[in-house]
Amino acid sequence: MPGSLSILAPDGVPEVVAGDDLAAVLLTALAPEQVADGDVLVVTSKIVSKAEGRVVTGDREEWIGRETTRVVAQRGATRIVRNRLGLTMAAAGIDSSNVAAGSIVLLPEDPDASARALRRTVAERVGANVGVVVTDTAGRPWREGQTDIAIGAAGITVLESFAGRVDGHGNELAVTAPAVADEVAGAVELAQGKLGARPFALVRGRADLVLPAGEDGPGAASLIRAEGADLFGYGxxxxxxxxxxxxxxxxxxxxxxxxxxxxxxxxxxxxxxxxxxxxxxxxxxxxxxxxxxxxxxxxxxxxxxxxxxxxxxxxxx
Structure with missing residues (x-):
């Protein structure tokens, strides 16, 4: 239906460990016949990290230091840093929830590459041309709370540009550029729930965002502002x-x-x-x-x- 969006976040996804076939886990949870051209598959970075063996042990502070390229701001024990992926996040994106005590989950080595691999494998197994988004949770300056954002993407437009278009009142838009990959990530989080054990979701209704087969696009890395281009490079x-x-x-x-x-x-x-x-x-x-x-x-x-x-x-x- 025009103007409609559906999100399916299935229950019953088993615990993922290093070496697991992520596409197989996803397609088993969704059922292959449910995946169609123009769908967007959204997967949390944590489940990607677990499959790729990015769960480690050791001192959390030491790992934060390893993943950090520079400290952006610090208030007490809270550190906002720019990590090796260029993302500005609390604790470099390192997480210790939904994992065995004493373990730490690092972000994927290359979230865009993970998204490309998943997209390619799904296409090979079910013949569907889908977009893929890898998500993680982040805070926002000036606002309380957190929301999910895209840290990896393949086969999907991540940033739309409305510059030069005219609104219904005849006003030309200058800098309007919706970060649609982030919007998809935030919408999916509502269906997944933070404690719902639903690390995958299938989004239908925005086939216009999905790129042709064989075109992966610039990935979510293109949403990261270069050093010096951000007005808030330091706290x-x-x-x-x-x-x-x-x-x-x-x-x-x-x-x-x-x-x-x-x-x-x-x-x-x-x-x-x-x-x-x-x-x-x-x-x-x-x-x-x-x-x-x-x-x-x-x-x-x-x-x-x-x-x-x-x-x-x-x-x-």
Whole structure:
């Protein structure tokens, strides 16, 4: 029916262990005849990790450190980090629920590759062209609670673009881009339930999102903003500390250097009088050198002495 979406999350899925045939487990739970072209198969990352042998033992904090590329924010025992997949998550996405005591579940080695493999195997066994989404749970800045997002995908559009389209009132849309893979993940979580032991689901009603056979698409990795492209590369406290420390290796999350006009404005907001030059430099007095260094670092510029003034230049690429 137009405008309808159905989600089937079957019960009775057995415990998955390393080496299990994930496609066989899924198709047994769903029944092959229930899978059709245009369906989207959604599977939790935990069940993928278990099948791929990503359940480990040892110190949880040590494993978080291994999976972390940098700390984004920390409040007490809670650490939000950017992990090796580029995802920004609490505890690097490591989980110790729904697993034997003393064990830890790491995220799949490559969730997009896992999705591609599952899609290919399902196509071989039942002849259906389906999309596949691998999900995990994540929090959201500015909002309480968590929801499932797509961390792996194959054969499905993950991001729609409405830029350039016109709404019913004649207004042109500029940056509207629904993250449809994340929306599918969130919808499926409602049917699965957090404690329902339903790690798979079949979504029907959005065949328009499923790519032609043989086309896997860019995967869920394409939803991750590159370092420096995110406006919130550090938490509020961490951003201050990184700017004060001024280590070159901490520059990337602050983004590309701003224009001279933006830097002059930022310095002014910090109570520092500065002037831009035709050469693209910025100059200001030396009387607040420490503050100038901090503001410049956070905006992608470097400071050098120039006679009685300070000369500021953007960091070279």
């Amino acid at each position: 509020a406290r961490e951003a201050v500390l990184r700017a004060v420390a001024g280590c070159d290796e901490d520059r990337s999350p602050f983004g590309a250097p701003v224009s001279a006009e933006e830097l002059v404005d930022a310095l002014a907001r910090a109570g520092i009088t500065a002037q831009g030059s035709p050469a693209g430099e910025v100059r200001c007095p030396t009387d607040r050198r420490v503050a100038v260094d901090i503001v410049a670092f956070a905006h992608g510029w470097v400071v050098t002495e120039f006679g009685t003034d300070l000369r500021l230049q953007p960091v070279s690429p």
